[in-house]
Amino acid sequence: FIQFSNRYLYLGSFHKKSVLNFFDETRKKYGEVFLLPGGFGKKSLLFTFNLDDFAKVIRSEGTWPQRRGLETMRYHREVHRKEDFGDVIGLVSSNNEAWGKIRSAVNPILMQPKNARLYLNKMLEVNDEFLQRIREIRDPNSLEMPDNFEEELNRLTFESVAVVALNRQIGLIRKNRDSGDAKIIFDSLRKFFELTLALDFFPSIWKYVKTPTFNKQMKNFDTINEIIIKYINEAEKRIENDALSSKNSDNEEKSVLEKLLKVDKKVARVMALDLLMAGVDTTSSTLTGILLAIAKNPDKQEKLRQELKTILPQKNSLLTMENMKNLPYLRACIKEGIRMYPIGAGTLRMCSEDIVVSGYQVPKDQEIVLNHNILINEEKYCPRAKEFIPERWLRDEKANHEPLNPFLYMPFSFGPRSCVGKRIVEMELEITVARLIRNFYVEFNYPTENAFKTILISVPAIPLKFKFSEVEY
Structure with a gap:
């Protein structure tokens, strides 16, 4: 070698x-x-x-595939905030039996396609707000998005994960968009990837001397946990109140948190936390690549729109679990976008x-x-x-x-350690791309050669000035 x-x-x-x-x-x-x-x-x-x-x-x-976890995250949960996490540190940084125990509890809830589809209506509500937000913020003359449209995509992906993990909208797209938590959480999640690359993959002496960069990461983890755990605590209280009043006892759209609380409270909280941490920048970057590819290929976009019109005759027609079964070209466009912009x-x-x-x-x-x-x-x-x-x-x-x-x-890895949120992300991408292309002609009239930069994952490096023109009918 x-x-x-x-x-x-x-x-x-x-x-x-x-x-x-x-x-x-x-x-x-x-x-x-x-x-x-x-x-x-x-x-x-x-x-x-x-x-x-x-x-x-x-x-x-083998049965329990081994993988290097994020060592700084592991340190934060096992040492820095041991009182909060105990012996449950999540799927990302665990191995062997500890990993197997969590994964076996989570797989039936998240990895079966039929279970993921239970969250369709909640995600559609979030998507309705996102389309409304696009119409509010696009330039009235050019119909282009503002330079900070990436933040809007992050708000969409965070809200979409929240309705699955917690069965509630936080309101960061429109209702509570001025919440002080919003900018903090998105900045902190971006720092998480940047600092993880520097500490977990590039040379660092943090295991021997706690460097300023390491201390920043611990503080950053504290900030992320504080905000997201607050949302989790609110969700748990709502679940308890609903149980006392026998409300929603037969509701099939229970959150991942609620379903896992019946299995293991520690696992439930850590999984909800990790879903919200991992599902923002990764999904918004993936969605950005797909939209860039579709926007730069109007003939393919129109072919996709014609397929969508067969199940959505009107712009505001509803996506359902039934009519989403027959969208091969939509799924092909998503796959090809992910291939071009991994x-x-x-x-x-x-x-x-x-x-x-x-x-x-x-x-x-x-x-x-x-x-x-x-x-x-x-x-x-x-x-x-x-x-x-x-x-x-x-x-x-x-x-x-x-x-x-x-x-x-x-794109979601392979085998037993494939991404546990795969089904949720796939549905989120299908909903968003389908509704955007059915409602708008999407253009991007700028170069895309250096559209992404790499921190730990690829993230947009240019203003996402997409142009959204209304489809007539």
Whole structure:
């Protein structure tokens, strides 16, 4: 394996590079497989761009797949705020039996598509407010969004997760948009990703000396927890009051929090917290990429609109669990947007046994980065990769488009450790894209070459001045 020094992350040719650029340049310099040595208490990372390795690594996982968690989050919950979390630190940073216990409790509630659909009506209420907000804030002449439209997308995604996790709207889109909590929580969530990249992935001595950056992260976690736990406490009180009055006893749209409280109170609170933490920037960045791709391809957008008109004859026609079943082109557009604008480079895995990767013997417990999101945008693996072609995902179009390797497209990871919020995010994206395209002609009349920057995930780097013109009928 080719080894190189951690100092390249800060010095020389890699100084101030984004993570995606860093991966791309190291690959060109060192080849398809290279080892990034650990340091300051971190394990080494093995990077592979060899597609043949992906299935081998993933299929070698055991019952409880191991993965590096976010160590600063783990420290915050196990040490810094142990009195709040006890022995339940959440799915992100736990492994082995502790992880398995939480995951087995959560899977029946979040991972089954039929359960996710129970939240459709609540999400539609949030989406109604978002469409109304667009009409309020667009420029009356140009019909473009203001420079800070990214914040509006964050408000949408936070509210959408809140109705699932807590069964309530916080009101940050319109009703309570001037709440002091709003700006604080969105700024703090963005800092969470920035500081996690610096402390958990780049060289840092915080395990030996508590650096100013580490202290900022602990304070930032405290701020996030304080605001979100307040919402959780309010939701719990409402649940208790409803139980006392026998209200909603047969309501199938109970929140994730309410369902999990019957299983384990600590797990319920941590899962609600993590859903709200993880579901904002990740989903809004994904939605941004999808909208950019659709806006820059008006012919594909019109094809999507015609499909939507078959189930939504009027702009204000209702989406239902029944009519959403037959929207193949919508789902193809979403997949293709995610392919073109992934929010990360790939998937991190830990070997549960000794395996051979690209001809090299790799020992058990070695961490491996599978860079599938980089390969899926290369001609070798995805013909006409620079073009937005939703048809490549349609069954009846497969004769015209070479099928992609299933281990290339893994936006929610793969297997037992796939994203626990996958079903919720998919539904949120489907609702939002469907209603935006049915109501508006969406344009983006600016360059998109450098539309994203990388912190820990990709986030918008340009003003999102989308133009929303009304569809006539």
